[in-house]
Amino acid sequence: MRKKLSTSIYTFSDIIEDNCMYIDKTKDLYNLLIQPKGQFFLSRPRRFGKSMTLSALESIFTGKKELFKGLYIYDKEYDWKKYPIIQLALNRMGSSDAPELEENLCIELNDIAGKYGFVLETKRSYQMFKELIKKLHNKHAKVVVLIDEYDKPILDNVEKLEECQKIRTLLKKFYGQIKACEEHLRFSFLTGVSKFTQVSVFSDLNNLTDLTMDVKFAGICGFTQEECEHYFAEWIIENADTLGISRQEYLDKLKEMYNGIRFSKKDLLLYNPVSFTKAMMNSDFENYWFETGTPTFLLKLLKKMDFEIINLEALITSSDSFSSYEIDNLKIEPLLFQTGYLTIKDYNPDSELYNLSFPNKEVKQSFIKYLTEYFTSVPREEAPNLIEKIRTAFYADDLDKVFELANRFFVKIEYDIKLKHEKYYQSVFYCLFSLLGYRIQTEIKTNDGRMDAVIKSDTHIYIIEFKLDKSAEIAIKQIKENRYYKKYEGDNRQIVLNGVNFTSKKGEIESWIKET
Numbered sequence: 001m002r003k004k005l006s007t008s009i010y011t012f013s014d015i016i017e018d019n020c021m022y023i024d025k026t027k028d029l030y031n032l033l034i035q036p037k038g039q040f041f042l043s044r045p046r047r048f049g050k051s052m053t054l055s056a057l058e059s060i061f062t063g064k065k066e067l068f069k070g071l072y073i074y075d076k077e078y079d080w081k082k083y084p085i086i087q088l089a090l091n092r093m094g095s096s097d098a099p100e101l102e103e104n105l106c107i108e109l110n111d112i113a114g115k116y117g118f119v120l121e122t123k124r125s126y127q128m129f130k131e132l133i134k135k136l137h138n139k140h141a142k143v144v145v146l147i148d149e150y151d152k153p154i155l156d157n158v159e160k161l162e163e164c165q166k167i168r169t170l171l172k173k174f175y176g177q178i179k180a181c182e183e184h185l186r187f188s189f190l191t192g193v194s195k196f197t198q199v200s201v202f203s204d205l206n207n208l209t210d211l212t213m214d215v216k217f218a219g220i221c222g223f224t225q226e227e228c229e230h231y232f233a234e235w236i237i238e239n240a241d242t243l244g245i246s247r248q249e250y251l252d253k254l255k256e257m258y259n260g261i262r263f264s265k266k267d268l269l270l271y272n273p274v275s276f277t278k279a280m281m282n283s284d285f286e287n288y289w290f291e292t293g294t295p296t297f298l299l300k301l302l303k304k305m306d307f308e309i310i311n312l313e314a315l316i317t318s319s320d321s322f323s324s325y326e327i328d329n330l331k332i333e334p335l336l337f338q339t340g341y342l343t344i345k346d347y348n349p350d351s352e353l354y355n356l357s358f359p360n361k362e363v364k365q366s367f368i369k370y371l372t373e374y375f376t377s378v379p380r381e382e383a384p385n386l387i388e389k390i391r392t393a394f395y396a397d398d399l400d401k402v403f404e405l406a407n408r409f410f411v412k413i414e415y416d417i418k419l420k421h422e423k424y425y426q427s428v429f430y431c432l433f434s435l436l437g438y439r440i441q442t443e444i445k446t447n448d449g450r451m452d453a454v455i456k457s458d459t460h461i462y463i464i465e466f467k468l469d470k471s472a473e474i475a476i477k478q479i480k481e482n483r484y485y486k487k488y489e490g491d492n493r494q495i496v497l498n499g500v501n502f503t504s505k506k507g508e509i510e511s512w513i514k515e516t
Contacts, residue, residue, distance in 0.1 A: 002234065005281045007274045012055040016067045021277070023227050025049075026073035028220040029056060032187075033078060037142075039178060039188045042220065043195050043212040044263075045340030047274045049221035050191040054087070054146045057189060061085055061144045083186050084136040086112055086129075087146040095153035098166040105129075105174065116140070126173040133181040142186035145178060151192035154327065158297040164327050179207050194338050212338075213322065215266040222261060222270030228254075235280040242283045257285050260359035262344040272340070275362060289366040298335055299374045312342060315356040341367050368434040376409045376428065383435075391436045397460060399498065403512045406432055410508040425502045426452060426466050451484045461488050464498040472513040475499030 003021040015022050032038060044050050059067050063082040068074045088108055095101040105125035109132055113120045118135055120128045136143045153171065157164045178188050195212065211217045229236065229251070240250035254271075258279065261270045275288040315333065322334045333356070336342040343359035358364035372378070378386065386408060393401035409432055410425070433440040433455055441454045453464040463484050465475040476499035479485070485495050496516055503510040 003231075005235075005277055007277050007281075010051045010055060012052060012059045013064065013067055015052075021231060022071075023223055023231055023273075024071045025053065025220055026056065026068060026071045028217055029053070029060065030073045030076055030078065031216070032189075033060065033073075037186055039182075039185070039208050041190045041192075041195065041208045041210050041212070042217075043192055043210075043338050044221045045261075045272070045338070046193060047272070048340065049273050051089070051148055053221060054148050054189060054191065057144075057146060057187075058085055058087060061187070081141070083142065083144045084116060084140040085144045085146060086132060086136070087148075089148040091149035091152045093153070095156055095167065097157070097163050098170050101153050101167060102170060125170070126177055129174055130177045130181055133177065133184050137184040143181075143184055144186050145188035147175075147188075147190045149192055150175065150190045151194050155193065155297045158327070158330065159300045161327070168327055182207070194335060213264045213319075215264045218262075218264040218266045218268045219270065221273075223273055223276055224268065224270060225255075225259065228271060228276060232276075232280050239280065239283040253285055254279065255360075257361045260343060261340060261363075262359070264344070265347045265349075272362075287362050287365055289362050298332075298339055298341075299370060301330060301332060301335070302371070312336070313357050315342065317354050317356060319352060319354065364434070368431050372409070372428075372431045372435060378409055387432075387435050390432070394436065394457070397496075399462075399496075399512070399514050403500070403509055407509045410502075425468065429453065429464075429466070429500075451479075456493070458493075460494050460496055461491060462496045462498055463488075464500060467499070467501045469504055470501055472499035472501045472511040475501060476513050476515060 001019060004019055006015070006018075006020045009015055009018070009020060012022070014020075032040060042050065042053070060073070060078075060080075061083045062085065063080045065074065065080045086109075088105075093101065093104040093108070095104065102125050106123075106128060109125065109128045110120055113128075113132055113135070116136060116139070118139070120131050120135075122128050122131050133143050133145070150171070153167050154164060157167055175190070178185065190208065195210065211220065223231075236250060237247060240247045243250065245253075254276070258271045258275045259269055261272065262268060263270075272289070278288040279285060317333055321331065322337060333342070337344075337356060341358070341363060342356040344354050345357045346355040347353075348355075358367065373383065386405060390402055390405045393399075393405060406429070409428060430440055430453070451463055452466045455462040455464070463479055465479050465484075467475045476497055479497045479499065485497065488495055494516060496514055499513045500509060501511045502508065
């Protein structure tokens with residue numbers, strides 16, 4: 001019988017019993033389970049399969065072998081013993097402050113204890129966690145701990161530093177019991193979007209094996225190209241036929257839109273499970289990243305830290321930057337990587353440096369749109385119409401109209417984030433033209449300097465120089481003096497020089513000049 005497709009079921013047993021599609025990841029799970037015991041951590045973006053991974057582990061540790069018939073693990077050497085399980089999903093708990101989180105943790109632990117037939121005597125969440133582990137072991141067997149989105153309470157409060165520190169202290173004590181109770185545990189697995197290290201949440205839990213960038217488990221979540229073509233073969237053929245294109249053309253468009261997410265040195269590219277499955281279900285190439293949930297904490301940090309987003313298409317970083325940050329000193333690069341907005345494009349084993357960029361068209365579009373909405377305050381319902389007008393003007397080479405319309409994005413920017421330097425205005429300009437669908441390159445090196453921006457259409461190459469509180473004439477003069485146009489003289493397209501001056505007083509484009 002043909003499998004059903006769903007993106008709203010996260011319980012493994014429901015997926016199997018309802019004959020829904022499950023991409024077999026049990027080989028990876030088996031490789032974790034064959035060890036006599038283990039404590040693991042995995043960071044992946046939201047809605048990337050973390051909850052399904054934990055749910056499958058829960059079914060394994062409750063001995064439900066019949067659910068795995070036909071899957072890799074079913075006939076492997078494994079005892080299918082039933083273990084007591086403590087399973088917590090912190091993304092489903094209220095945690096607006098430390099007291100609320102403490103209360104909800106206590107409620108969850110009491111509920112779990114009640115299901116196993118006993119009452120907890122301690123009152124603090126970390127004490128109750130320890131008591132629960134020991135009692136379950138004494139009464140039944142060694143315990144399995146499964147915690148989903150361990151960092152959600154921290155990330156939800158990241159802009160409130162004092163409260164965030166209180167939550168960190170609470171969780172540090174709580175998670176520290178996993179190491180303290182190691183003799184009572186068979187297996188533990190924590191998932192999250194980020195990983196805080198050293199003096200932070202994991203300092204008392206330094207025995208966790210981090211699978212996040214482990215090449216052996218690079219595909220434990222997400223869909224590989226081979227998995228997509230195997231499991232969704234029927235839908236791929238049908239959708240290509242519906243769209244009137246060949247199977248290969250359809251696969252190429254899917255790759256461009258949804259593929260390209262990579263988590264390790266291993267050159268394994270993945271699809272977001274939700275986006276790919278939705279595309280199969282709806283026979284289209286829509287942007288489904290929006291449905292995976294915007295990490296608002298990330299946008300707040302970008303705004304607060306004055307991060308230069310124009311560098312995101314060619315960011316070079318070392319392995320240390322992926323985990324060397326704390327609540328008190330958050331760094332944007334690892335968070336962009338762990339939330340899925342940036343991915344590994346290349347790794348150089350000699351220099352041990354990573355090249356990061358947007359993984360695909362869907363993620364880039366989503367990120368730029370989020371930034372534009374968040375930073376410019378243009379109402380969501382107005383933006384598409386305004387962007388279409390700018391696109392029409394640009395297509396007609398009517399730059400006066402383009403800059404006049406673009407100014408509507410700048411004048412709506414909140415006063416407190418109209419920063420007094422060129423990079424900020426350049427970043428908003430970059431977002432705007434990315435939304436138009438044009439490839440905008442920034443900070444391009446030449447023999448005589450560095451160009452602020454270059455936009456290429458089918459007929460024109462636009463070289464743009466930005467100035468703040470100076471003049472458009474000075475901007476044009478810099479382009480000429482540094483001969484930025486020499487780089488493109490062999491191109492048949494018309495070269496257009498553009499000088500743009502912003503005024504910090506009004507926070508908008510004050511003047512512009514173009515010369516062919």
